Amino acid sequence: MEFTVTHKGTPYQISLPSETTLSALHEHLEELTSVPSDHQKLLYKGKKASVKADRTLPEAGITSGMKIQMLGPSSEELASMRGAEDEKRRVERIKQERAAKAQTKVRTPGSSTVSNHPSYRFHRIEPLAHLPNSSAARQYLMRLAEDAAILHVMQKHNFSVGLLTELAPHEHPNLLGLNTNAGQSIRLRIRTNAYDGFRPYMDVRRVLCHELTHNVWSDHDNNFKELNSQLNREVAQYERSVKDGTHTLSGGTQGDVYEPSTQLEAEAQEYVLGGGAHVLVPSSSASEDESREERRRRILEATMNRLKKEEEELEQSCGSAGPSALN
Structure with a gap:
């Protein structure tokens, strides 16, 4: 099976056996894009309401020639977001501790x-x-x-x-x-x-x-x-x-x-x-x-x-x- 997966404007030509599972596809895409498997979201026509990871590509609704859009942050982007969130929480905690002195009891x-x-x-x-x-x-x-x-x-x-x-x-x-x-x-x-x-x-x-x-x-x-x-x-x-x-x-x-x-x-x-x-x-x-x-x-x-x-x-x-x- 041959199809295209596009992530942030970059197309990736994928060629995999038809018996490949959806989880194996996610692992392959992680190698190509550095987007962790559990943060990948695939958008394509014919996608079933609930697609299990052990389904083969055809069972998941993926066909040859299909164009798939993938969403998801890379590992580096995730680390950056977590760092920003940790800093935000740290600042909020400091503000709360300072405000605690004036709060009503x-x-x-x-x-x-x-x-x-x-x-x-x-x-x-x-x-x-x-x-x-x-x-x-x-x-x-x-x-x-x-x-x-x-x-x-x-x-x-x-x-x-x-x-x-x-x-x-x-x-x-x-x-x-x-x-x-x-x-x-x-x-x-x-x-x-x-x-x-x-x-x-x-x-x-x-x-x-x-x-x-x-x-x-x-x-x-x-x-x-x-x-x-x-x-x-x-x-x-x-x-x-x-x-x-x-x-x-x-x-x-x-x-x-x-x-x-x-x-x-x-x-x-x-x-x-x-x-x-x-x-x-x-x-x-x-x-x-x-x-x-x-x-x-x-x-x-x-x-x-x-x-x-x-x-x-x-x-x-x-x-x-x-x-x-x-x-």
């Missing part, structure tokens, strides 16, 4: 304080314009961005997110959330698969806490689990303090406090979400003469196990750890 439960700083928030909210009912999607995203408990943990941990937007279920069916470049953007699956409504708010907010953890840790290792557990615990503690009338956060939405269905649910959230270290000794199966404390322990244990399983499933549906699922 508000009291939190106990003796700690949290900085009410305008940088630690979601700076832009954008629903996907090509999806139906974008106005309702914007309201949903705004509710997340103005959630007082979420703002509380963002202020406490100095989290800044450039863009909060959504994931289209049909475009990324295996993802519930994605954090790009440690907070440059966070994308969340807020719609149902059938586009007939929106997913439960508390489910999406748990995904948001998970993705905020990726502002600090990229992989789902023990460091990640510890911080994710801490964020979920702080959200639960904050909302309990608001309910008890002991805490407010200027700039946050008041009166929109999540109340767990039971006190046991709240305890399980504090100790389990994200891999907390709280351990229960398994109790015997329920019986008619089961004591109140034994029943409480059994229900709490079952609730904790359920939340652990849900968190494991969330990790499997997160595109933020390892290679981006959107590449």
Whole structure:
């Protein structure tokens, strides 16, 4: 097979056996252009909606005589961009540290304080314009961005997110959330698969806490689990303090406090979400003469196990750890 691939105005005449796979073509192009395989994007007519790397060139829709346009930065350009981004973050960090001296303090439960700083928030909210009912999607995203408990943990941990937007279920069916470049953007699956409504708010907010953890840790290792557990615990503690009338956060939405269905649910959230270290000794199966404390322990244990399983499933549906699922 012979075809032409053009990158930044330079044409490359390609001649490969028809049984060549798409991944082998990417490796060949990397040798020619110095553009890493995972950063190459090929544009051509007849391209299938989802082309797997192990497909042969004809199976991927490539034919002899075809003209293909390739997009992607070279290794040198990537290094330069990363250097510029690192410098930008360094300057921003210095600015934030200098501004911290003048920021307002508000009291939190106990003796700690949290900085009410305008940088630690979601700076832009954008629903996907090509999806139906974008106005309702914007309201949903705004509710997340103005959630007082979420703002509380963002202020406490100095989290800044450039863009909060959504994931289209049909475009990324295996993802519930994605954090790009440690907070440059966070994308969340807020719609149902059938586009007939929106997913439960508390489910999406748990995904948001998970993705905020990726502002600090990229992989789902023990460091990640510890911080994710801490964020979920702080959200639960904050909302309990608001309910008890002991805490407010200027700039946050008041009166929109999540109340767990039971006190046991709240305890399980504090100790389990994200891999907390709280351990229960398994109790015997329920019986008619089961004591109140034994029943409480059994229900709490079952609730904790359920939340652990849900968190494991969330990790499997997160595109933020390892290679981006959107590449």
